[in-house]
Amino acid sequence: MSGLDGRLVQTAVIGGPDSGRAIILPTDADELLRWRRGHRACTYWCGTQLGGCGNELSDRLYRDKVCHFAHRPHTSCHRTATGANSADHLFVKDDLAAWTGRLGIKG
Numbered sequence: 829m830s831g832l833d834g835r836l837v838q839t840a841v842i843g844g845p846d847s848g849r850a851i852i853l854p855t856d857a858d859e860l861l862r863w864r865r866g867h868r869a870c871t872y873w874c875g876t877q878l879g880g881c882g883n884e885l886s887d888r889l890y891r892d893k894v895c896h897f898a899h900r901p902h903t904s905c906h907r908t909a910t911g912a913n914s915a916d917h918l919f920v921k922d923d924l925a926a927w928t929g930r931l932g933i934k935g
Contacts, residue, residue, distance in 0.1 A: 841875030845882035850915035
């Protein structure tokens, strides 16, 4: 699916608004269904570490367009980066923490 709509929220955090556990939502309906089956207890948030409002998000499954996260009705959010790469800094942070942990470095 090329040319994704830049307004669609493709990233969120799991667990709470201040979490650093990022997710990129699958854009394909079948992939999203598989994700849902394996992660029934997950809650999605417009994370503060993503520059978001901290409100809860829901996923939107579509067969005729790109699946994405959505804010609840009447939510005001001024997050500017919502694309698939908007959570890269959180993924890098997790990878660095895992790497330094394997090296025995405490941070």
